Structure formats: C-alpha cells, structure tokens
Amino acid sequence: MASVDRELRDKIPTFEKAGTQAAEVGNWSSAASTLSILKGGRDATLIAITAIIVFGGAELLLRLLEVPTYIAPTPSQVVWALIADFPHIGPHIGYTLIELVTGFAIGASIGFVLAAVITQFPLVEKIVAPYILLLVTTPMLALVPLLILKFGFGFTPRIIAVALASGPMVMINAATGFRRTDLAKIALARSFGASTLQIFLKIRIPMAMPMVIVGLMIGSIFGLLTAVGAEMVGGSFGLGNRLTYYSSLIQMPQFFACILVLAIIGISIYVFFFWVGKKWASWES
Amino acid sequence: MSQNGQPKLAVANASKFYDTGTGKVHALDDFSMEVQEGELACLLGPSGCGKSTLLWAMAGLHGLSAGEIRLDGRPVTRPNPQIAMVFQEANLLPWRNLIKNIELPFEIRGQRPDQARIDALLAEVGLAGFESKMPRELSGGMQQRASIVRALSVDPSLLLMDEPFGALDAFTRDEMNLLIQQIWMETKKTVVFITHNIAEAVFLADRVFVMSARPGRLARIFEIDLPRPRGLEVLMAPHFIELVGEIKGSIDHKPQVQAA
Ligand SMILES: Nc1ncnc2c1ncn2[C@@H]1O[C@H](COP(=O)(O)OP(=O)(O)O)[C@@H](O)[C@H]1O
Numbered sequence: 001m002a003s004v005d006r007e008l009r010d011k012i013p014t015f016e017k018a019g020t021q022a023a024e025v026g027n028w029s030s031a032a033s034t035l036s037i038l039k040g041g042r043d044a045t046l047i048a049i050t051a052i053i054v055f056g057g058a059e060l061l062l063r064l065l066e067v068p069t070y071i072a073p074t075p076s077q078v079v080w081a082l083i084a085d086f087p088h089i090g091p092h093i094g095y096t097l098i099e100l101v102t103g104f105a106i107g108a109s110i111g112f113v114l115a116a117v118i119t120q121f122p123l124v125e126k127i128v129a130p131y132i133l134l135l136v137t138t139p140m141l142a143l144v145p146l147l148i149l150k151f152g153f154g155f156t157p158r159i160i161a162v163a164l165a166s167g168p169m170v171m172i173n174a175a176t177g178f179r180r181t182d183l184a185k186i187a188l189a190r191s192f193g194a195s196t197l198q199i200f201l202k203i204r205i206p207m208a209m210p211m212v213i214v215g216l217m218i219g220s221i222f223g224l225l226t227a228v229g230a231e232m233v234g235g236s237f238g239l240g241n242r243l244t245y246y247s248s249l250i251q252m253p254q255f256f257a258c259i260l261v262l263a264i265i266g267i268s269i270y271v272f273f274f275w276v277g278k279k280w281a282s283w284e285s
Numbered sequence: 286m287s288q289n290g291q292p293k294l295a296v297a298n299a300s301k302f303y304d305t306g307t308g309k310v311h312a313l314d315d316f317s318m319e320v321q322e323g324e325l326a327c328l329l330g331p332s333g334c335g336k337s338t339l340l341w342a343m344a345g346l347h348g349l350s351a352g353e354i355r356l357d358g359r360p361v362t363r364p365n366p367q368i369a370m371v372f373q374e375a376n377l378l379p380w381r382n383l384i385k386n387i388e389l390p391f392e393i394r395g396q397r398p399d400q401a402r403i404d405a406l407l408a409e410v411g412l413a414g415f416e417s418k419m420p421r422e423l424s425g426g427m428q429q430r431a432s433i434v435r436a437l438s439v440d441p442s443l444l445l446m447d448e449p450f451g452a453l454d455a456f457t458r459d460e461m462n463l464l465i466q467q468i469w470m471e472t473k474k475t476v477v478f479i480t481h482n483i484a485e486a487v488f489l490a491d492r493v494f495v496m497s498a499r500p501g502r503l504a505r506i507f508e509i510d511l512p513r514p515r516g517l518e519v520l521m522a523p524h525f526i527e528l529v530g531e532i533k534g535s536i537d538h539k540p541q542v543q544a545a
C-alpha cells in the first residue's frame with residue numbers, strides 16, 4: 001500500500017519531508033500526560049496536602065524568620081493584597097487579556113492558514129521555512145521598542161507583538177500536522193469522489209488537529225509572555241506595567257498578587273487547551 | 286454477462302511505469318482481464334507484483350501508462366460512484382466514530398445517508414449497537430467489517446478489495462471470508478478481490494487470476510468449480526487441496542529481487 005501511496009503523491013500535492021523538519025516544540029501526548037497527573041481522585045488529596053504544606057510552610061517560615069514584607073511577602077499577604085487592591089488591579093487584568101486574546105486570535109489565524117496553504121506547496125514551504133524559523137527563534141519582545149516608536153503607547157504595538165510571538169508557534173506546529181497526512185486516507189476520500197477542498201476539510205484538517213492544538217497552546221503561552229513583556233517596556237497599563245509600577249514602589253504584596261494573576265491566566269490557558277485537546281484530539285492517544 | 290454481452294469490467298493491455306528518483310519501475314505489463322457481471326474474481330500474486338497498482342487503476346485513483354480499463358463499456362479515468370474500494374487495514378478515520386465513518390461517502394456526495402441500508406448492513410456484519418464506538422475501540426476484524434459496510438452503503442455495482450484481510454489472524458480471516466461470500470451471494474455484486482493467499486483465493490473465487498512477479502502479467506486463470514455456499518470444511522476437501530496445489534505449481538519460483 002505504501003508504495004502505491006507514493007504514486008498518489010505525484011497527483012496530490014503533498015509535503016512529506018518538504019521544507020524544514022519543523023521543530024516539533026511539543027506534542028500532544030506529553031502535554032496531556034503532564035496534566036493527567038493532576039487527575040485521579042486519590043492523588044488529588046495528596047496533591048492538595050502537599051500544596052497546603054508548601055504554602056503553609058512558606059507562610060510559617062516567613063513569619064518565624066520575620067522576613068520583611070519588601071523582601072518576600074507571605075502567601076496570605078499576597079492573597080489579601082489581591083482582594084483588597086482588586087479594584088486597582090482588575091482593569092489591568094482586562095487590558096492584558098484584551099491584548100492577549102486579540103493578538104493571539106490574529107496571529108493564530110494567520111499561522112493556521114499559512115501552515116495549511118504552505119504545506120501544499122513543498123517549494124514554497126522550503127523558501128518560507130527559514131523566515132518562519134527566524135520568527136520563532138527571535139524573541140518578538142525585541143521589536144517592541146520599535147513598534148512603540150511607530151504605534152505609540154496604546155494597545156497596537158502590544159497586540160502586534162503578541163501576534164508575532166504566537167503566530168509562528170501556531171504555524172510551525174500546525175505545519176507539522178498538515179505535513180503528516182496519511183495518503184491512504186486521502187485515497188479513500190478520493191475514491192468516493194471527494195474534491196480537493198473536501199479532502200482538506202474532512203481529512204487533512206482533522207488529521208492535523210492534534211498538532212494544531214499543541215501549537216495553539218504553546219502559541220498562547222508565548223503570547224502571554226510577550227504581552228507582559230511588552231507592557232513592561234512602555235505604556236501605563238496592563239499587568240506587566242503593574243509589575244514595574246509596584247516594584248518601583250516596593251509594594252511587594254501587590255507585586256506578587258499580579259504574578260499570582262499571571263500564573264492563574266497561564267494555567268487556565270493550559271487547562272483550556274488540554275480540554276480542547278481531549279475533545280478534538282483524543283483519538284490520537 | 287450483461288444484456289449486450291459485454292463484461293462488467295474489462296482491463297485491456299494495461300501497463301504502468303512508476304517514475305522514481307532512481308529510474309522507472311515497471312509495475313504492470315500488458316495486463317488484460319475481463320470480469321463478468323456478478324462474478325467474484327480473485328487476483329492472486331506475490332507481494333510487489335503490481336496488484337494494488339492494477340486495483341487503483343480500476344478504481345480510477347491513478348492512470349495507466351498504456352492500456353485501458355472499462356466499466357460497463359465506459360473508460361474509467363477517475364473515481365466512479367459505481368465503484369467502491371475496501372482498503373488494507375480498514376482505513377477508518379480514527380477521529381470519527383463508526384457510524385460517522387460509514388456516513389463519510391454520503392457526506393462527500395452531499396447525500397443523506399441511506400439509513401435503512403446502513404442499518405441492515407450493520408446488522409448483517411454483526412456491528413449493530415456499535416455505531417458510536419471509535420475505531421480504536423474495535424478489533425481489527427470489526428474495523429474491517431465497518432469498512433466493508435462503508436463501501437457497500439453507497440450500493441456500488443463493483444467492489445474492489447485490496448488484501449482486506451491480510452492483517453487479520455487466521456481465525457478472523459476465515460470468518461471474514463465466510464461473510465464476504467454471504468454478502469456477495471445476497472447482493473450479487475461484481476467483486477475484484479486481491480490476495481496473496483492461495484487458499485483464500487480458491488475459497489472465495491469464481492475465477493482466480495494469477496499474476497506473475499513484477500512486472501505484473503496475467504499468468505493463468507483458474508476456474509473454481511467448488512459448489513456454493515462454501516463452508517470452512519471446503520478447506521479440507523480433496524478437490525480444494527488439489528486446486529491449491531495446481532495454482533501453487535503454476536507460480537514459477539525463480540529467485541528475484543523485489544522492492545517493497
Ligand atoms: N509510487 C510508486 N513509485 C515507485 N514504485 C512503486 C510505486 N508504487 C508501487 N511501486 C512499485 O511497483 C511494484 C508493484 O507495487 P504494488 O502494485 O503495490 O504491488 P502489490 O500490491 O502486488 O504488492 C512494486 O515493486 C512497488 O515497489
């Protein structure tokens with residue numbers, strides 16, 4: 001069968017071994033297994049107990065040693081600061097999320113479409129691949145000062161930075177997914193009269209889905225990092241900006257409250273895409 | 286034979302070369318055969334002799350370098366709704382459950398699934414009640430049954446099967462062969478069945494078309510006159526064993542270098 005597949009390859013543009021062997025930054029099963037550790041009833045209790053020991057221990061230790069708040073606030077102080085100062089911190093969470101969601105939506109859509117199209121044309125893929133690699137490996141944060149110069153201190157430069165950071169991540173993973181399409185499955189669809197578009201929608205996209213989801217997960221995390229970094233570079237709003245602000249005032253509980261929020265956002269992204277993967281990519285594991 | 290006497294499927298002087306990086310591979314050489322309406326024909330040959338190449342051309346999945354294939358007198362150059370194919374190793378889409386896999390051809394053709402037909406077929410192959418199972422939850426035999434249902438659900442007049450049971454264990458394979466015979470006797474579809482297993486070919490076929498090693502040529506045709514329905518006890522019958530021996534003897538075993 002495999003040998004005849006080779007023949008089909010002449011007819012349908014395919015992508016095996018075309019372009020760079022894109023860095024498979026992560027794969028679904030490893031991401032899944034990390035989170036599945038958190039599952040399972042009996043283990044949950046153990047994890048909860050450990051968490052209580054860690055945070056309770058930190059609380060106790062910091063109090064016993066009388067570590068000054070400006071060096072390290074206790075966990076309870078951080079939580080309290082988050083609650084008490086939420087009216088001040090809350091809007092900034094919103095700003096950061098706006099940048100993240102908008103930039104990610106733009107970057108991920110472009111990355112997905114580019115991956116889908118480019119993998120159809122091995123030559124184009126070969127030509128474009130180095131630039132994509134450049135985008136993936138260069139920290140997009142480096143561009144932020146330039147973007148600010150051009151677009152000012154508003155949302156625009158940050159959204160662009162987020163899109164530039166997440167797009168290539170989505171693209172490179174999605175391309176890996178699109179490249180590995182199984183030719184016997186394409187032949188199957190064709191034998192029932194499927195058009196190129198139908199083959200794309202019914203075979204190639206579902207086949208690529210597990211890798212696309214990995215790309216979305218990694219891309220959104222990179223987007224979050226870039227959003228916060230861009231906020232630290234310039235402008236007067238967003239969680240990253242608050243980090244600079246609170247640290248300059250040595251308001252450590254508030255500072256750590258912002259970090260806590262960022263951690264929660266990051267974990268939520270992870271959990272969200274884990275769930276999406278369970279729903280759309282579980283056939284693979 | 287159809288009314289006007291023409292065969293259901295006619296392969297005339299089919300040749301095929303594959304262009305590879307290292308030169309041309311001659312996969313099929315001046316191959317001709319005719320299959321009559323309602324016949325169960327088995328194509329038998331060693332692996333790499335060009336069986337799949339021929340079957341894919343019959344399905345309109347790829348072209349020939351020379352020669353022609355006609356279905357009901359009309360040339361086959363692209364996939365045809367009258368032809369359905371069953372692939373090796375079931376070839377189910379792993380992200381779709383069983384019923385969604387079976388509905389795929391209807392989806393592609395923009396038709397509403399023939400529910401009554403699908404239900405009847407599922408019941409016949411013993412898959413009723415498994416509609417919502419994912420492929421990985423099914424055994425190899427069940428997966429191949431599902432793919433047979435998928436192919437038959439669109440009511441093709443020609444069924445092409447490419448070593449469908451090659452990956453199954455011997456017991457499941459016997460079962461599947463009985464099932465194929467049963468379905469074929471009920472529907473009287475024209476079937477071209479590829480195998481490299483002589484006993485399987487003799488058990489199933491009306492006629493066995495033996496192919497030579499690559500480049501694939503038609504070596505001989507054997508009429509299998511065993512009465513139907515054939516039960517598994519046929520496998521022990523002297524005439525069966527005689528036929529198997531005769532076919533085995535007809536295959537020349539000169540040493541050869543084979544790709545794939
Ligand atoms: N796309 C291809 N490119 C080059 N050689 C091929 C291709 N497809 C099949 N072949 C070669 O053609 C011969 C016949 O292949 P195939 O039809 O798959 O044989 P079979 O199905 O009988 O095992 C084999 O030697 C195989 O290696």
Ligand SMILES: [Mg+2]
Nearest residue numbers: 001336337338
């Ligand atoms: Mg084959």
